[in-house]
Amino acid sequence: MGAPIANEVNASRSASSASHYVTVVAVFCGLLLISNVAAVKPIEIGSLIFDGGAILFPLTYVLGDVLAEVYGFRRAKRAIWIGFFLGAVASLCFFAVDSLPAPDWAAENAEAFSMALGFVPAIVLASLCGYLAGQLLNARVLVSMKRRSGENALWSRLLGSTLVGEFADTLIFCMIATAIGPFIWADFWNYFLVGYIFKCAVEVIMLPITYRVIAFMKAREPSYSSASA
Structure with missing residues (x-):
């Protein structure tokens, strides 16, 4: 009787782990798609200019941290590629x-749709390239730092990976959107610096919540101890 019961417990834990991973990936991709749609509207507050996606997009890095910290680089990379293909x-x-x-x-209505969601190749290319490079770097840096520090200094992994990932993401997006897209070079540094600082600031503000989410996931993932690859 003991073996069947143990098998049922292990199966239940495995199902729970898969369910958590799928849920995190679904929310991650949902936030990405919503922020991409919101990005079509520029926002100006005083002398600061940034795109609407900056409001929600930083949260994808919070979930990207959760994926890399809890599930490892390979499963985080899978989620990132899923988000990339859904965005495309x-x-x-x-x-x-x-x-x-x-x-x-x-x-x-068709004209309004075209104005809001019409295909702008440069913006789509800039968004997808920036996202892919930034998220992959974010996950790689976090996992590499974790291999050296273990479970210690989580805050340094979260901030260090975000600083690198967001820098690449914002720089690539602004470069492509300015070089072949609708942005103008006069506003390049405004877009880049404001976007980068804002996104990193959101990560810092969200640190207490990120800590709790990661602790919650680690405590409930049977596969966590082997998720560092």
Whole structure:
């Protein structure tokens, strides 16, 4: 009787682990897609200019930290690639919808859709390239630091990986969006510095919550001890 019961407990734990991972990946991808849509609107507060995606996008780095810290680089990379392909599919879908003709009675709505979600190749390219480079660097740096420090100094891993990942993400996005997109070079440093500082500041503010989420996940993941690869 003991073996079947143990097997059931292990199966339950494995199912719980898979469920947590799938949930984190789903929320991670959802935040990414929402922030990509919000990014089409520039926001100006005083002399500061940034895109609407900056409001929500930093939270993807919080979840990226959770994925890398709890599940390791390989599973974090899988989630990052899933988000990348979903972002590409969303962009292609918007392009297809925008390209198809609308009935006369919906012409005004179609124009509004095109203005808000119309396919801008440079912005899509900048967003996807920045995201992919930034998230992969964020996960790689965090896991590399963890191999040296173990469970100690979590705060240094979270901040160090974010500083590197967000720098690459913001720089690549701004460079592409300015070089071949609608941004102008006069606003480059404004976009880059404001976006980078804002995103890193959100990570710092979210540190207490990130700590609690990571502790919660570690305590409930049977596979955690082997998730450092």
